[in-house]
Amino acid sequence: GESVGLHLPTLSVQEGDNSIINCAYSNSASDYFIWYKQESGKGPQFIIDIRSNMDKRQGQRVTVLLNKTVKHLSLQIAATQPGDSAVYFCAERDDKIIFGKGTRLHILP
Amino acid sequence: NAGVTQTPKFQVLKTGQSMTLQCAQDMNHNSMYWYRQDPGMGLRLIYYSASEGTTDKGEVPNGYNVSRLNKREFSLRLESAAPSQTSVYFCASSVIPRGGGTEAFFGQGTRLTVV
Numbered sequence: 001g002e003s004v005g006l007h008l009p010t011l012s013v014q015e016g017d018n019s020i021i022n023c024a025y026s027n028s029a030s031d032y033f034i035w036y037k038q039e040s041g042k043g044p045q046f047i048i049d050i051r052s053n054m055d056k057r058q059g060q061r062v063t064v065l066l067n068k069t070v071k072h073l074s075l076q077i078a079a080t081q082p083g084d085s086a087v088y089f090c091a092e093r094d095d096k097i098i099f100g101k102g103t104r105l106h107i108l109p
Numbered sequence: 110n111a112g113v114t115q116t117p118k119f120q121v122l123k124t125g126q127s128m129t130l131q132c133a134q135d136m137n138h139n140s141m142y143w144y145r146q147d148p149g150m151g152l153r154l155i156y157y158s159a160s161e162g163t164t165d166k167g168e169v170p171n172g173y174n175v176s177r178l179n180k181r182e183f184s185l186r187l188e189s190a191a192p193s194q195t196s197v198y199f200c201a202s203s204v205i206p207r208g209g210g211t212e213a214f215f216g217q218g219t220r221l222t223v224v
Contacts, residue, residue, distance in 0.1 A: 034213075042217065042218075043113075043199050043201075043215030043216055043217055043218055044152065044199070044201075044213075044215050045215070046212050046213060046214070049212070089151055089152070095159060095165075096142070096154060096157045096159075096165070096167060097142065097154070097157075097201075097203070097213055098154060098168070099144070099151040099152040099153070099154075100151050101150055101151040102150075102151050
């Protein structure tokens with residue numbers, strides 16, 4: 001069946017370093033892949049998405065890479081800040097949006 | 110502009126009781142969704158509605174029913190609550206922007222406890 005999963009449940013990164021959060025997906029029919037950020041006690045917040053016919057998309061301090069050959073998605077956060085501390089979810093969309101399990105990003109001072 | 114509004118924010122039910130979670134969006138979005146989130150897990154799709162008048166099952170629909178009342182409102186009903194339905198419930202809505210993409214907006218969640 002369809003599934004979106006993440007390699008690591010927790011990632012600890014030094015403040016100022018770059019963070020890389022990885023995700024594997026299985027549904028080749030998905031037309032968009034999406035990253036969400038969820039802070040404690042809040043609903044998920046859209047960060048960035050990438051269409052399935054692209055392999056890279058950049059936003060403000062974030063870059064998403066898509067490797068369709070190995071069905072792998074990653075989110076890179078440049079110069080990680082304390083405010084980046086949250087759980088990050090990848091998701092995929094065909095006619096509905098399906099989420100992965102999440103990676104908690106912990107920022108070390 | 111309120112975005113996506115869910116009510117109630119908190120609820121405690123006894124096993125077997127019924128209740129309806131309400132969701133409304135003011136962004137004129139076509140698609141709406143209901144998810145549940147359990148501790149240590151991601152969001153699992155319960156039901157979704159791609160447009161007014163249509164609803165479809167998601168990953169975990171058993172024990173739930175939905176109604177797309179109009180374009181703004183999408184409600185989730187638990188007919189006979191069970192402890193396994195203790196969770197945080199999120200409603201979301203989305204639209205495909207002109208340039209493509211998918212930007213879904215989420216409510217603040219409803220924390221439901223079934224005892």
